[in-house]
Amino acid sequence: MKDDLNREADGSGLDLHQFLTFRLARVQAKLNAQATRILREVAGLSLTQWRIIALIGNASGDGPTRSADLTRAAEFDKGQFSRKLKTLVETGLVVAQVDERDNRVQLLSLSDAGQALFDRTWPTMQARQAALRATITAEERDALISALDKLEAASERTEFAP
Amino acid sequence: MKDDLNREADGSGLDLHQFLTFRLARVQAKLNAQATRILREVAGLSLTQWRIIALIGNASGDGPTRSADLTRAAEFDKGQFSRKLKTLVETGLVVAQVDERDNRVQLLSLSDAGQALFDRTWPTMQARQAALRATITAEERDALISALDKLEAASERTEFAP
């Protein structure tokens, strides 16, 4: 029994660990925590705040961007987007103006401060992505991406429920 | 400009999609939603409730299991575990008794109802895992597991933060 407890305690013998989704969730949570920690240190931002700034900063090749385009592209919940955006506008990092052609839409752009913050943090986060990619081989990366595609497709099927 | 918006709207051109973490998070969220939906249909349980039941049901090869062993093995937050466990005890699916040898620890076991529910849902969830695994090739699975191991290790490093 003691052996059994140890087998569970070290986390390697539990049946749940054979579950792919379990491993995925754990790794994703840790990567998330890492990104959160980095952003708190270098920018004082939460991950979601930064994601919104990154979306705007990346999309603003030519002029302001529509909120709905960002939420759709990133599959971001529009409710949460609306709330987080509000704080970013209040802190002066993002500028939102109503589209004169369509009074429903918000045209978003980074303020000078927001752009500066984006310019400063974007390379850092890109470097992290590169560092993460560098930890796995090219074959693993290709297989990982392919596997993620297939798992994502499978996650949208309904046949698994009896 | 219109082309640019479309490029973003269809979700394939945005730089963020090259981020591995982005893909991981999306896939994980969808798998999570799928599991949640299945469990709601077949058992009326939330995913976290079921995970606790599954942990207890799996670990109870010989006798009741200690709470702390489960939270450690599954890297489950003990605060959340405590709260969710409380609801499971209240609904009569889990039995918790104080260890007479150590009055701090809770010894957990499934009630008859809990065991019946576990016996009924465990094959379903295992079948889902098998179905998910079947969507990817053996090479992809090995690479995926290996990549997850490496990414998990990388997520615990601090060198990425400047």
Added chain:
DNA sequence: ACAAGAACGTTGATTGGTCAACTAATCTGC
């Protein structure tokens, strides 16, 4: 034996994520 420290579990607070209802504005077909 006893003080310092660690482990167990509870609770509170904060944030993230999801879903649904709702208002306001625009588009569509007739």
Added chain:
DNA sequence: GCAGATTAGTTGACCAATCAACGTTCTTGT
């Protein structure tokens, strides 16, 4: 042009996840 359907964004409600603080109980070192 006008009624009905769509779309944009806000708000409320709820659950999951993480962190910190705390009381209680055991363990350890001296």
